Amino acid sequence: xxxxxxxxxxxxxxxxxxxxxxxxxxxxxxxxxxxxxxxxxxxxxxxxxxxxxxxxxxxxxxxxxxxxxxxxxxxxxxxxxxxxxxxxxxxxxxxxxxxxxxxxxxxxxxxxxxxxxxxxxxxxxxxxxxxxxxxxxxxxxxxxxxxxxxxxxxxxxxxxxxxxxxxxxxxxxxxxxxxxxxxxxxxxxxxxxxxxxxxxxxxxxxxxxxxxxxxxxxxxxxxxxxxxxxxxxxxxx
Numbered sequence: 001x002x003x004x005x006x007x008x009x010x011x012x013x014x015x016x017x018x019x020x021x022x023x024x025x026x027x028x029x030x031x032x033x034x035x036x037x038x039x040x041x042x043x044x045x046x047x048x049x050x051x052x053x054x055x056x057x058x059x060x061x062x063x064x065x066x067x068x069x070x071x072x073x074x075x076x077x078x079x080x081x082x083x084x085x086x087x088x089x090x091x092x093x094x095x096x097x098x099x100x101x102x103x104x105x106x107x108x109x110x111x112x113x114x115x116x117x118x119x120x121x122x123x124x125x126x127x128x129x130x131x132x133x134x135x136x137x138x139x140x141x142x143x144x145x146x147x148x149x150x151x152x153x154x155x156x157x158x159x160x161x162x163x164x165x166x167x168x169x170x171x172x173x174x175x176x177x178x179x180x181x182x183x184x185x186x187x188x189x190x191x192x193x194x195x196x197x198x199x200x201x202x203x204x205x206x207x208x209x210x211x212x213x214x215x216x217x218x219x220x221x222x223x224x225x226x227x228x229x230x231x232x233x234x235x236x237x
Contacts, residue, residue: 025056025057025058025059025094026056026057027054027055027056027096028054028055028056028057029043029054029055030042030043030044030046030047030055031043032055033046033055033063033091033093034063034064034065034066034091034093034111034193035063035064035065035066035067035068035091036065036066036067036196036200037065037066037069037091037111037192037193037196037197038189038192038193039192039195039196041188041192042188042189042191042192045184045185045186045188045189046093046109046185046189048177048182048185049109049170049172049175049177049182049185049186049189050093050094050095050107050109050170050172050175051095051098051107051172051175051176051177052095052096052107053096054095054096055093055094055095055096056094056095056096056097056106058092058094058106061092061094062089062090062091062092063091063092064089064090064091065091066196066197066200067200068089069088069089069113069197069200070197070200070201072086072087072088072113072115073088073113073154073164073197073201074153074162074201076088076115076162077115077117077119077154077155077156077162078154078155080119080120081119081120081121082120083116083117083119083120084114084115084116084120086115088112088113088114088115089113090110090111090112090113091110091111092108092109092110093108093109093110093111094107094108095107095108095172098174100174105174107172107174107175108170108171108172109168109169109170109171109189110168110169110171111166111167111168111189111190111193112166112167112169113164113165113166113167113193113197114164114165114167115162115163115164115165116163116165117156117160117161117162117163118159118160118161119160131146131163132148132161133147133148133208133217134146134147134207134208134209134210134216134217135147135217135219135220136187136190136216136217136218136219136220137219137220137221137222137223138183138186138187138219138220138222139221139222140179140222141169141170141171141172141173141179141182142167142168142169142170142186142222143167143168143183143186143187143189143190143219144165144166144167144168144190144222145165145166145167145190145191145194145209145216146163146164146165146166147163147164147194147198147203147207147208147209148161148162148163148164148203148207148208149161149162149163149164149198149201149203149204149207150162150203150204151201151203151204152202153201153202154201162201164194164197164207166190166193166194166197167190168186168189168190168193170182170186184213187213187216187219188213190213191209191212191213191216192213194207194209195209
């Protein structure tokens with residue numbers, strides 16, 4: 001997968017001679033991104049993955065926070081059989097611009113979520129229909145975690161829990177670190193996002209998620225049957 005060359009930066013404002021001057025996106029730290037999805041413990045992992053100590057808020061990209069994602073997941077459960085059709089906001093992450101081989105790139109990644117439940121009536125023989133408890137899937141530059149949320153706020157029960165999937169995916173293919181060196185960082189970031197949402201929704205026992213990513217069950221290899229949202233990289237511009 002190839003990260004496409006970034007388009008020229010947008011211009012705004014005026015110089016004293018009347019010409020426009022380039023406007024740079026707002027720069028923030030890792031923990032300021034995604035409104036609580038990236039914890040202080042997970043911030044170093046994001047910095048390693050995107051090889052950035054500062055990140056940018058880019059126009060036109062989603063920067064959803066924990067509260068808005070939790071609200072959307074709650075609405076999805078209450079939609080019953082239409083649970084999968086409810087739009088769940090995501091968070092697109094961009095590191096500061098990098099100059100590589102005479103081109104400029106934003107190192108990018110995202111955190112995305114999905115909601116399912118037994119309310120949607122998927123037959124038991126369908127892949128994933130019987131999944132329960134915390135599970136993980138490991139793939140190339142990505143990690144996905146699914147868990148059950150039993151919550152008075154949501155109205156979900158042990159018989160019909162809200163099943164939440166949280167996925168971290170890096171689209172940065174110009175980095176220096178190898179895949180093996182970053183695999184645990186992908187887990188850390190997916191776990192941080194999943195735990196933040198579980199706590200926001202008041203999931204019983206935080207959805208069965210451990211305090212630390214090292215306590216997660218061994219991940220399965222990602223496949224076409226695993227809930228690993230997104231398969232291919234999109235342009236960085």
